[in-house]
Amino acid sequence: MPELPEVETVMKGLTPFMLDATIAEVDQRRPNLRVPFPDKMRQRLEGRNVTQLYRRAKYIIIVLDDDQNLIIHLGMSGRILIVRAGEDYEIKKHDHLILTLQDGVRIVYNDPRRFGMVFMVAGDELNNHPSFSALGPEPLGNEFSAPILTERLKGKKSNIKQALLDQRVVAGVGNIYACEALFQAGIHPEVEAGKIKSTRAEALTHAIKDVLARAIEAGGSTLKDYRHVNDELGYFQHSFKVYDQEKKACGACDCDVDKTSGIKRIVQSGRSTFYCPQKQKKTEQKKTQ
Numbered sequence: 001m002p003e004l005p006e007v008e009t010v011m012k013g014l015t016p017f018m019l020d021a022t023i024a025e026v027d028q029r030r031p032n033l034r035v036p037f038p039d040k041m042r043q044r045l046e047g048r049n050v051t052q053l054y055r056r057a058k059y060i061i062i063v064l065d066d067d068q069n070l071i072i073h074l075g076m077s078g079r080i081l082i083v084r085a086g087e088d089y090e091i092k093k094h095d096h097l098i099l100t101l102q103d104g105v106r107i108v109y110n111d112p113r114r115f116g117m118v119f120m121v122a123g124d125e126l127n128n129h130p131s132f133s134a135l136g137p138e139p140l141g142n143e144f145s146a147p148i149l150t151e152r153l154k155g156k157k158s159n160i161k162q163a164l165l166d167q168r169v170v171a172g173v174g175n176i177y178a179c180e181a182l183f184q185a186g187i188h189p190e191v192e193a194g195k196i197k198s199t200r201a202e203a204l205t206h207a208i209k210d211v212l213a214r215a216i217e218a219g220g221s222t223l224k225d226y227r228h229v230n231d232e233l234g235y236f237q238h239s240f241k242v243y244d245q246e247k248k249a250c251g252a253c254d255c256d257v258d259k260t261s262g263i264k265r266i267v268q269s270g271r272s273t274f275y276c277p278q279k280q281k282k283t284e285q286k287k288t289q
């Protein structure tokens, strides 16, 4: 499932092809993904020039010259391929939308599970749109800070892991990076969110920014190799410290796998959480507060 760094990488990968480009042709191959494709999408997109691309939470926002926004969410399994001008490309089963740019480059949206979304919102309505109006601050932006995090966690009875997945607290932090950030900050995932004190919030804010920035950097390095046809954007090799590392040593403390069984997996609100019980102690949390 693409998380914020993947979405950022996809957006950055699209930018050199789409920025200032004109959408020449729209091939919509089915009526819907998770939601219907925009009404009259072809008419609304063909001939439009792309003036800006950016990311908000896990949405890719493509700004058009008529002040409409074409918005893409990759859902669970959405992928974007770039097919160079003049290159052969055989349309695949799950290719649901193909945008051909004026220079012949094709942008192919493929999504086997179809949890993704493609929709359009007028520029002046974007902040009031249900997908955006309740979003918390961008984790990598200056508006996301320890005091803001503390404020947003205040009174929350849910555990901190669950709170980090709440898009109103901070936008776009998914399951993987919530685990990684809690690990880096040394915070047990079951600690009550409202009880995180300001010093811990400081460490957690820093950890969230750090794990996301490092993942984006790793993704960015994969972009350099985009020389071939059918390039797939946004999925790259990660090195996770705890995520999906059950029973391994975390490498950040002296936990002895034989004695402690290493990294632990628990399920919180239906999602797997991975943590190191040595580095992320509930009791230690109490002492430091």
Ligand SMILES: [Zn+2]
Pocket: 249, 250, 251, 252, 253, 254, 255, 276, 277, 278, 279
């Ligand atoms: Zn450890």
